[in-house]
Amino acid sequence: MPEDSTAIDYVMEKSTGPHFSGLRMDNLLSSSSPTLSLSPTSPAHKQPFVIGVSGGTASGKTTVCDMIIQQLHDHRVVLVNQDSFYRGLTLEELKHVHEYNFDHPDAFDTEQLLECAEKLMSGQSVQVPIYDFKTHQRCTDSFRLVNASDVIILEGILVFHDQRVRNLMNMKIFVDTDADVRLARRIRRDTVERGRDLNSVLEQYAKFVKPAFDDFVLPSKKYADVIIPRGGDNHVAIDLIVQHLRTKLGQHDLCKIYPNVYVIQSTFQIRGMHTLIRDRDISKHDFVFYSDRLIRLVVEHGLGHLPFTEKQIVTPTGSAYTGVDFCKKLCGVSIVRSGESMENALRACCKGIKIGKILIHRDGDNGKQLIYEKLPKDISERHVLLLDPVLATGNSANQAIELLIQKGVPESHIIFLNLISAPEGIHCVSKRFPSLKIVTSEIDESLNEEYRVIPGLGEFGDRYFGTDD
Ligand SMILES: Nc1ncnc2c1ncn2[C@@H]1O[C@H](COP(=O)(O)OP(=O)(O)O)[C@@H](O)[C@H]1O
Ligand SMILES: Nc1ccn([C@@H]2O[C@H](COP(=O)(O)O)[C@@H](O)[C@H]2O)c(=O)n1
Numbered sequence: 001m002p003e004d005s006t007a008i009d010y011v012m013e014k015s016t017g018p019h020f021s022g023l024r025m026d027n028l029l030s031s032s033s034p035t036l037s038l039s040p041t042s043p044a045h046k047q048p049f050v051i052g053v054s055g056g057t058a059s060g061k062t063t064v065c066d067m068i069i070q071q072l073h074d075h076r077v078v079l080v081n082q083d084s085f086y087r088g089l090t091l092e093e094l095k096h097v098h099e100y101n102f103d104h105p106d107a108f109d110t111e112q113l114l115e116c117a118e119k120l121m122s123g124q125s126v127q128v129p130i131y132d133f134k135t136h137q138r139c140t141d142s143f144r145l146v147n148a149s150d151v152i153i154l155e156g157i158l159v160f161h162d163q164r165v166r167n168l169m170n171m172k173i174f175v176d177t178d179a180d181v182r183l184a185r186r187i188r189r190d191t192v193e194r195g196r197d198l199n200s201v202l203e204q205y206a207k208f209v210k211p212a213f214d215d216f217v218l219p220s221k222k223y224a225d226v227i228i229p230r231g232g233d234n235h236v237a238i239d240l241i242v243q244h245l246r247t248k249l250g251q252h253d254l255c256k257i258y259p260n261v262y263v264i265q266s267t268f269q270i271r272g273m274h275t276l277i278r279d280r281d282i283s284k285h286d287f288v289f290y291s292d293r294l295i296r297l298v299v300e301h302g303l304g305h306l307p308f309t310e311k312q313i314v315t316p317t318g319s320a321y322t323g324v325d326f327c328k329k330l331c332g333v334s335i336v337r338s339g340e341s342m343e344n345a346l347r348a349c350c351k352g353i354k355i356g357k358i359l360i361h362r363d364g365d366n367g368k369q370l371i372y373e374k375l376p377k378d379i380s381e382r383h384v385l386l387l388d389p390v391l392a393t394g395n396s397a398n399q400a401i402e403l404l405i406q407k408g409v410p411e412s413h414i415i416f417l418n419l420i421s422a423p424e425g426i427h428c429v430s431k432r433f434p435s436l437k438i439v440t441s442e443i444d445e446s447l448n449e450e451y452r453v454i455p456g457l458g459e460f461g462d463r464y465f466g467t468d469d
């Protein structure tokens with residue numbers, strides 16, 4: 001700990017209110033961008049991108065959707081199956097189930113599908129019914145909770161049939177697979193998974209499935225923007241669609257606008273850890289454990305941006321190995337107090353590293369700020385890893401960076417490490433300090449009217465240090 005830690009601790013005690021990474025909004029309000037809506041008073045809900053996936057039965061619609069979701073693992077994607085909106089059969093209909101046409105548009109509750117899709121598009125979570133193909137009924141006591149997301153996929157044989165549903169879609173995909181292949185797959189699937197016998201599958205196919213395909217599904221193919229022959233086997237088509245979606249989603253536009261912003265490559269492990277630490281019901285112990293794991297990844301990634309020198313060594317086999325030597329002149333600086341949660345990870349990666357502290361504290365309501373700092377004396381000769389888990393408005397980060405620059409640290413020698421960054425904060429910091437690097441594990445949606453990151457994870461410092469009771 002620095003020698004004057006008592007002074008810092010004292011002020012820290014007094015500043016245990018909500019941690020906002022900024023206290024003045026003037027910078028933010030002036031930092032408009034053609035690609036981002038940054039108004040903090042109207043944290044505009046970003047419209048999700050809606051994809052419709054249609055095609056004949058067993059054409060591979062669900063398989064194609066699963067592949068898209070898999071490839072878009074760094075985005076929030078939800079799948080809504082039209083099948084979930086099958087009307088449950090009445091007792092009378094059940095008695096004559098072989099006479100029931102499941103392939104006619106009337107078999108679905110399209111009003112309910114529309115209501116669900118519209119709710120999701122407006123940013124609300126929905127409860128989607130669970131349909132049982134064996135009993136031809138909906139589950140009466142459970143639903144599938146679907147959360148608002150960046151991408152909504154609506155999948156089903158007749159999702160292009162109703163104009164109102166079609167109109168919700170930004171992109172329409174038709175999965176086109178030969179009828180004989182589809183029939184063979186359907187026989188296998190319905191006998192194995194849906195409790196049917198071969199005869200009933202063939203009868204239903206001839207009586208309802210094929211005529212309805214000709215009358216309703218095939219005519220809706222003309223609405224498709226993209227037709228995928230061979231379904232899930234067509235990796236080229238799926239790659240192209242995913243590439244297009246990435247461009248449309250534009251989440252990575254920030255990385256394009258600011259080439260010094262790095263979002264670490266997302267994996268399901270990383271998404272899983274974010275899911276845990278963002279969950280308000282997680283235990284404190286788990287919050288700290290998974291935050292530490294994520295912080296370690298961000299720190300390791302940040303270290304990868306330090307300069308290196310070439311180094312030759314000899315291995316135990318007597319061979320030469322040309323590698324690199326770590327940058328020796330570096331230090332950490334935590335923005336008190338939540339930045340202190342990142343210090344252990346930095347110490348674990350860089351043996352004996354010096355870590356300084358900066359505290360930015362509002363002094364009354366007149367916009368004045370007090371800055372306390374304890375930094376290594378030779379900081380101007382070091383590369384600085386600046387630590388703060390949450391980048392919100394960017395105002396306090398900018399003050400900390402300004403202070404480092406005043407102390408002689410070149411802007412390009414600062415790497416700012418975050419777990420979660422708001423677009424507004426990235427914009428504010430990168431615009432003012434374009435040569436500084438920001439390394440983060442996820443970029444969130446926006447700030448709300450209280451300047452909190454949304455969806456965010458609440459007050460990181462309080463949750464991490466257990467002062468959130
Ligand atoms: N490319 C493929 N090769 C072999 N089997 C496949 C392929 N695509 C899908 N299937 C199988 O065919 C069946 C129907 O596929 P699915 O994706 O569920 O189609 P849909 O949703 O259009 O009815 C499933 O049992 C699935 O495992
Ligand atoms: N109780 C039901 C409900 C629907 N079907 C059949 O399912 C097909 C749609 O699902 P896909 O995954 O194949 O798109 C449709 O062709 C219906 O005939 C059913 O058999 N029983």
Ligand SMILES: [Mg+2]
Pocket residue numbers: 061062
């Ligand atoms: Mg399906």
